[in-house]
Amino acid sequence: MLNSKIPAGALDQKWVDYKGHCKLVNPANKRKLEVIVVGTGLAGASAAASLGELGYKVKAFCFQDSPRRAHSIAAQGGINAAKNYQNDGDSVFRLFYDTIKGGDYRAREANVHRLAEVSVNIIDQCVAQGVPFAREYGGLLNNRSFGGTQVKRTFYAAGQTGQQLLIGAYQALERQVALGNVHQYTRHEMLDVVMVDGKARGIIARDLVTGKLERHFGHAVLLCTGGYGNVFYLSTNAMGSNVTAIWKAHKKGAYFGNPCFTQIHPTCIPVTGDHQSKLTLMSESLRNDGRIWVPKQKDDPRKANDIPEEERDYYLERRYPAFGNLVPRDVASRAAKERCDAGYGVGTTKQAVYLDFKFNLINKYGKAEANKHGIENPDTETLIRLGKEVVKEEYGNLFDMYEKITGENPYEVPMRIYPAVHYTMGGLWVDYELMTNIPGLYALGEANFSDHGANRLGASALMQGLADGYFVIPYTIGNYLADDIATKPIPTTHEAFEQTEKAVAERINKLMSIKGDTTVETYHKRLGKIMWEKCGMARNAQGLKEAIAEIQQLKKEFWSNVRIPGTIEEMNPELDKAGRVADFIELGELMCQDALNRNESCGGHFREESQTEEGEAKRDDDNFAYVSAWEYKGESAWELHKEALTFEVAKLTQRSYK
Amino acid sequence: MEHYLMNLTLKVWRQANSNAKGKFETFKVKDISSEMSFLEMIDVLNEQMIREGHDPIAFDHDCREGICGMCSMYIDGRPHGPWHANTVCQLHMRAYKDGDTIVIEPWRANAFPVIKDLMVDRSAFDRIIQAGGYVSVNTGSPVDANATPIQKDNADAAFAAAACIGCGACVAACKNSSAMLFVSAKVSHLALLPQGNPERKSRVTNMIAQMDKEGFGSCTNTGACEAVCPKEIKMSNIARLNNEYLVAGLTIDK
Numbered sequence: 042m043l044n045s046k047i048p049a050g051a052l053d054q055k056w057v058d059y060k061g062h063c064k065l066v067n068p069a070n071k072r073k074l075e076v077i078v079v080g081t082g083l084a085g086a087s088a089a090a091s092l093g094e095l096g097y098k099v100k101a102f103c104f105q106d107s108p109r110r111a112h113s114i115a116a117q118g119g120i121n122a123a124k125n126y127q128n129d130g131d132s133v134f135r136l137f138y139d140t141i142k143g144g145d146y147r148a149r150e151a152n153v154h155r156l157a158e159v160s161v162n163i164i165d166q167c168v169a170q171g172v173p174f175a176r177e178y179g180g181l182l183n184n185r186s187f188g189g190t191q192v193k194r195t196f197y198a199a200g201q202t203g204q205q206l207l208i209g210a211y212q213a214l215e216r217q218v219a220l221g222n223v224h225q226y227t228r229h230e231m232l233d234v235v236m237v238d239g240k241a242r243g244i245i246a247r248d249l250v251t252g253k254l255e256r257h258f259g260h261a262v263l264l265c266t267g268g269y270g271n272v273f274y275l276s277t278n279a280m281g282s283n284v285t286a287i288w289k290a291h292k293k294g295a296y297f298g299n300p301c302f303t304q305i306h307p308t309c310i311p312v313t314g315d316h317q318s319k320l321t322l323m324s325e326s327l328r329n330d331g332r333i334w335v336p337k338q339k340d341d342p343r344k345a346n347d348i349p350e351e352e353r354d355y356y357l358e359r360r361y362p363a364f365g366n367l368v369p370r371d372v373a374s375r376a377a378k379e380r381c382d383a384g385y386g387v388g389t390t391k392q393a394v395y396l397d398f399k400f401n402l403i404n405k406y407g408k409a410e411a412n413k414h415g416i417e418n419p420d421t422e423t424l425i426r427l428g429k430e431v432v433k434e435e436y437g438n439l440f441d442m443y444e445k446i447t448g449e450n451p452y453e454v455p456m457r458i459y460p461a462v463h464y465t466m467g468g469l470w471v472d473y474e475l476m477t478n479i480p481g482l483y484a485l486g487e488a489n490f491s492d493h494g495a496n497r498l499g500a501s502a503l504m505q506g507l508a509d510g511y512f513v514i515p516y517t518i519g520n521y522l523a524d525d526i527a528t529k530p531i532p533t534t535h536e537a538f539e540q541t542e543k544a545v546a547e548r549i550n551k552l553m554s555i556k557g558d559t560t561v562e563t564y565h566k567r568l569g570k571i572m573w574e575k576c577g578m579a580r581n582a583q584g585l586k587e588a589i590a591e592i593q594q595l596k597k598e599f600w601s602n603v604r605i606p607g608t609i610e611e612m613n614p615e616l617d618k619a620g621r622v623a624d625f626i627e628l629g630e631l632m633c634q635d636a637l638n639r640n641e642s643c644g645g646h647f648r649e650e651s652q653t654e655e656g657e658a659k660r661d662d663d664n665f666a667y668v669s670a671w672e673y674k675g676e677s678a679w680e681l682h683k684e685a686l687t688f689e690v691a692k693l694t695q696r697s698y699k
Numbered sequence: 700m701e702h703y704l705m706n707l708t709l710k711v712w713r714q715a716n717s718n719a720k721g722k723f724e725t726f727k728v729k730d731i732s733s734e735m736s737f738l739e740m741i742d743v744l745n746e747q748m749i750r751e752g753h754d755p756i757a758f759d760h761d762c763r764e765g766i767c768g769m770c771s772m773y774i775d776g777r778p779h780g781p782w783h784a785n786t787v788c789q790l791h792m793r794a795y796k797d798g799d800t801i802v803i804e805p806w807r808a809n810a811f812p813v814i815k816d817l818m819v820d821r822s823a824f825d826r827i828i829q830a831g832g833y834v835s836v837n838t839g840s841p842v843d844a845n846a847t848p849i850q851k852d853n854a855d856a857a858f859a860a861a862a863c864i865g866c867g868a869c870v871a872a873c874k875n876s877s878a879m880l881f882v883s884a885k886v887s888h889l890a891l892l893p894q895g896n897p898e899r900k901s902r903v904t905n906m907i908a909q910m911d912k913e914g915f916g917s918c919t920n921t922g923a924c925e926a927v928c929p930k931e932i933k934m935s936n937i938a939r940l941n942n943e944y945l946v947a948g949l950t951i952d953k
């Protein structure tokens with residue numbers, strides 16, 4: 042059933058061959074073809090702009106008040122590309138291999154290789170748009186290293202890389218809006234896919250200002266709606282990030298790929314209390330310059346700076362000498378949890394470890410600056426002062442953010458950090474062309490499952506979002522639409538639109554009519570707690586079974602007792618949130634099902650039943666080298682389809698970062 | 700940091716929609732932790748209001764990390780509240796003490812009509828960008844990224860201008876509701892880079908024309924915008940914009 046449509050031929054020729062042979066749509070016909078793009082993050086904005094440039098008639102949707110606010114804006118650290126500007130041995134092959142290995146051999150080789158190939162074009166494109174990446178004094182682009190790799194291939198703009206990339210894509214999009222090729226719909230939320238004769242032919246969207254439902258036709262529909270980490274309630278995602286768009290598609294028949302693959306990021310600001318509404322990331326790039334440690338003594342009451350060097354346990358450097366503080370995220374997160382669970386955590390909650398910049402402030406940056414300025418025998422204070430200036434330029438905004446949130450100055454005292462939900466590798470199952478199993482329905486960016494396997498390496502989501510939008514979809518959509526040029530726009534009075542809109546309206550009415558006594562937020566928090574405890578950093582069969590039962594119970598309570606204030610036909614953020622939380626609840630159950638099925642540890646998915654004697658993750662390639670693609674079969678029922686993963690080039694080994 | 704609890708009085712602007720008349724309403728909140736963010740404090744109030752059967756306060760927010768530019772509250776006469784170089788989502792309650800009264804209003808400007816309570820419509824900013832805030836380059840195969848070296852100082856200055864989050868605090872702070880700081884940030888970002896050069900003149904001319912059309916006021920150099928900008932966009936960008944505009948006016952070629 043599942044056809045991934047991977048082209049034949051050698052790995053490094055597949056994309057070249059595909060582009061050489063895919064069907065094209067001539068310019069006159071493009072103008073007759075309408076494409077709906079839901080989402081204006083890196084994936085959606087780049088796709089909408091590029092398709093507009095090609096001449097398609099595009100409609101772009103986002104729920105925020107402007108396309109520029111999509112959550113891609115918050116990405117901090119950087120974007121990978123195999124430019125090898127540093128002459129340190131990087132290549133397309135190496136980026137491909139690192140990504141496959143980083144994903145713990147649960148991604149498709151062909152997709153990942155294509156990603157590495159187009160990575161170089163992305164940087165060229167962004168620079169041409171005026172994206173102000175960091176530069177060296179000679180005027181050329183600078184790079185930094187990022188977790189899980191040994192080369193410097195990450196392009197960045199201080200700690201605001203996502204912002205700068207998104208502004209680039211947003212500007213390209215606004216240019217197309219000005220030219221009339223793209224029509225943009227802000228403060229609109231897509232609430233269902235409209236299917237005609239088995240193909241995706243439009244959407245039902247709600248204008249969030251008036252509360253009215255709208256029908257929109259498209260020859261094809263692209264879902265670029267981001268990740269669903271907020272199923273855990275607390276995550277580094279924006280408050281509005283949701284699963285609704287892809288969940289509706291899933292319920293219309295689109296398979297959900299690897300739903301349980303969640304990335305827990307090791308370096309986030311810890312939770313302070315029940316009032317916490319979200320968690321804030323401190324970019325992984327900080328691990329280049331910060332050293333992670335906990336006291337050697339349990340429950341050490343001293344302040345961090347009072348603990349002498351020899352009484353600190355730099356546990357990552359100790360356990361993983363080859364990669365040290367730069368081990369991949371999943372490894373770093375579990376190691377932090379292990380130390381805290383064992384009683385070595387720091388801070389008031391004891392659920393935190395230190396990320397300390399002092400050593401590198403002095404030894405790396407301070408000394409280099411002193412040398413540059415010809416200062417001989419500088420004292421520590423001078424070194425710290427000089428080092429601070431460099432660190433400020435690299436991460437100033439992150440340090441400021443940390444201080445605003447915690448009230449502590451990270452130049453003086455080590456940061457306190459703890460892992461938090463950050464990214465979802467899972468998403469709608471798509472083939473090589475980024476099409477779901479529903480003809481004409483595509484998923485791009487974090488919304489699809491495609492390129493990161495069981496664990497995403499840092500700086501590769503921005504790369505994937507832009508690869509999908511700028512360089513992949515413009516080709517692959519033509520291959521589909523070339524056969525559709527004779528299809529006239531379907532009037533939105535068609536019964537499929539009528540019925541879908543009716544179902545959407547009924548659901549909204551039902552939510553509003555419950556009039557119970559418990560707020561949406563309360564249910565969301567309860568769901569998050571179940572997910573974090575039982576489908577979080579470590580999972581086991583018993584916990585997952587309990588979680589499924591608890592979520593089913595939660596769903597019942599939600600649908601009989603939720604309280605939503607206000608009315609439908611007005612701006613009503615609580616109603617918007619209720620719809621999203623209802624979808625998260627259903628998704629949570631599927632995630633637990635998927636985690637239960639996958640009785641192996643791989644990447645971000647750590648099954649306690651499957652570990653080595655040293656407590657490291659143990660993958661099971663004989664039984665689980667597949668993508669789980671779940672088909673919706675009605676309430677609490679799914680059928681599992683397996684896409685076998687075959688590796689022609691990569692050699693499957695247990696990852697070792699020792 | 701020492702953590703403490705506080706009780707507060709909030710005077711909040713309520714307005715059902717853009718046509719309705721608004722008014723202030725007063726609320727009490729109890730046991731607010733100094734570790735909460737300002738928006739988490741509003742969350743507490745809203746939860747309380749929903750439980751008591753009232754309509755919660757509508758406000759814009761999304762990232763809660765100071766980067767998306769969505770949050771927008773005018774607090775005690777200052778956009779984004781009392782802290783320097785800050786967005787309201789990053790304002791934390793340790794800025795306040797027990798017994799304080801806080802007045803919260805939406806951005807006020809003709810070009811930013813109120814949608815509901817503290818939410819305003821800032822789509823005028825998108826239309827200003829549509830007028831020319833971009834480099835006209837299609838997706839394809841531009842030259843290699845390192846083919847054009849850019850002097851680090853210029854690149855850094857372009858980045859500093861590009862850091863604008865489009866929040867509109869500058870407009871809200873200005874007695875004329877001028878959008879000059881926002882427009883100058885974009886004009887400067889692109890004027891400082893070789894990529895932006897070919898369209899320098901038309902860009903500044905068209906963006907200014909659109910800004911006027913949207914009903915933003917003129918700039919009288921009071922500096923209120925710079926003082927509240929969460930991203931520390933400098934007034935020197937306005938000087939650069941004026942210069943660009945002058946040159947474009949003298950030599951406009953299209």
Ligand SMILES: Cc1cc2nc3c(=O)[nH]c(=O)nc-3n(C[C@H](O)[C@H](O)[C@H](O)COP(=O)(O)OP(=O)(O)OC[C@H]3O[C@@H](n4cnc5c(N)ncnc54)[C@H](O)[C@@H]3O)c2cc1C
Binds near residue numbers: 117202
């Ligand atoms: C704090 C943080 C830091 C990160 N740092 C990095 C980094 O340094 N490097 C890296 O490579 N990756 C990073 N990532 C990951 C990366 O930023 C994201 O994976 C990526 O930007 C997602 O882009 P996207 O276009 O898929 O989705 P998003 O940018 O999330 O956009 C989603 C869009 O969909 C719209 N939308 C959603 N649902 C609906 C609906 N129902 N109807 C209408 N519109 C809808 C939204 O309005 C929005 O426009 C980071 C992520 C976070 C959270």
Ligand code: SF4
Binds near residue numbers: 865881924930931
């Ligand atoms: S210039 Fe500053 S205040 Fe104005 S929109 Fe940009 S970031 Fe906000």
Ligand code: FES
Binds near residue numbers: 759767788
């Ligand atoms: S909510 Fe994004 S900047 Fe405040």
